[in-house]
Amino acid sequence: MPSSHPDLPACAGCGRCCHLVVELRPGDIVPEELVAVHAGVRCMDQHGDGACVALDAITRLCTIYEDRPQTCRDFNRGEALCRKILGAAMPAS
16 A cells, blocks of 8 residues: 655654653543653653653654554644654645
């Protein structure tokens, strides 16, 4: 099956979006040791380089993929924010 965004790397192993701050929403259930609180807001914790603590440093895959926060579930490969992170232009319409 051909990629719908051949100009972008595959999601699996990329992990660039996993360097964004992810605010946890009601209903998100992640292990508390992966949570940080900033100004009273629960977020996924991050390493010093900005990587989410749930991102495996070697495989660049999410270690809690099946239970990842809704924000992560809603993030789509090829959307404007993805392209901004990757420095890729939006395709011509």
